[in-house]
Amino acid sequence: MESYVQPVLNGILLGGLYAVIAIGMSTMFGIVKLVNLAHGDLMMLSSFLALSVITWLGLAPLWTLLVIVPVMYFVGFSVQAYLLNRVLGKDMEPPLLVAFGVSVILQNLLLLIYTPDARGLKTGLAVKTIPINKYLSIPVIYLLDFLVGLVVIFALYYFFQKTFMGRAIRAASDDEIAARLMGVNTRNIYARAMGIAMMTAAVAGVLVGMTFTFYPHTGPQYLIIAFGVVVIGGLGSMKGTLAGGLILAVAQLLGAHVFGPGFQLLIGYVALLIVLAVRPQGIFGRI
């Protein structure tokens, strides 16, 4: 029995990271009904940017957030304002294709600049553990992922519920025409929302870079994790995203523990299928 505690604990901690990976995509779906296929690649862009900042300035990985988060806000703002807003409101497909195009361009750009080598954001935290007892120990990097993840999600929740701009974004997602009648420049609001979603992707990118190895083409792998999380939790719901992250990660790690490492991904998707069969709208509704 004790042997199950460790994978469950790791799963819960990793779930916090999965939730941050997914929260930006989930938010943008909730607001503009955009399925951002480039979400994973924009995250990888953050990982690589962090790598460059570390190389140039010799900062510890977490400190790069001070640079990467604002940079990614502007990247997100620009992608929405200059690319996605142009095709918005026509159909579902054009924004999907534009996002796919951004994904392909980013992957190849990263490949060109950084070469296809495996990379990591080196940190001493990666090998530290906090021993609890004979059977159980907490990997420090997972704990960090989890805590930072929680902070990001609660900050985002606070932003949407309590701030002036958060309220305007919710209003615009509720009824775009009515929001325009109130004087909201909805296009600008969408661009800012994307900027904020990319701030969360920046945090996710740096955390992932510290926790795992990454390559220029790793983006889609995280996109799929994000999809899994939002499908389990319910698109556009923050509570759901957190719950979805925990469920997916716990299922994966338990599966790996019981059936062997080769089954980690499979069991994650089995959990996804079960949720889809039982509750197709996801566990929670919307924001």
Place this chain on the structure above:
Amino acid sequence: MAHDLAIRVDSLDVHYKDFQALWNVSLRVKKGEIVSVIGANGSGKSTLLNTISGIFRPTRGSIEYLGKRIDSLPAYQVLGLGISLVPEGRRVFARLTVYENLVMGAYLHRSRFNENNSLAKLYELFPILEERRNQMANTLSGGEQQMLAIARALMSEPELILCDEISLGLAPVIIEDIYRRIEQIHAQGLTIVLVDQDIRRSLEAADYAFVMLEGKVALEGEPASLGEEQVRKAYFGV
């Protein structure tokens, strides 16, 4: 002359792609008046209000507000000049609270300044909204939602409000209640343009009326001068 005119619409054409919704519409609204625009479904009343608000662009003609051209301005600038629309179907923000809906009405920089003041005034006019201020808007009844939509439009401190289908789907008692508030708001000096299915009540409130038919102005005049026969003819086209 220009000074007592709030809205001056001249030879307005509006198209939705290939379909022409308004044909050569001209209309005057004097400052401080209640003007009623009536007509059958699809006669172009809502299109007219939406075009004045800057949601649609005219293909021909002009719209002036207090002597200033507004037909090429985006919605938020039209609002900034003091024209507020209560849209058809109310369009309250369903998943925002009543309070949040009202505050959204004061989104413009100029109105944000006076937010608490406007809020207090509107709670006085619509006490039910204060009672329900922390409820989600989609939990309100139809009449309450209509009041919320009107109150939200007033949060920007407009001088002119355009009310689209304010009594649609409401019980007669509620309609009467809403018209009383409209008259109260008018008494505070606002200019009001009403589009409504409840022709009798809307003409009773109005100083001047326009009857629209198939995208054109078929008839206009003071409500008392419009004979019932005449209105019916303009309304149904027979």
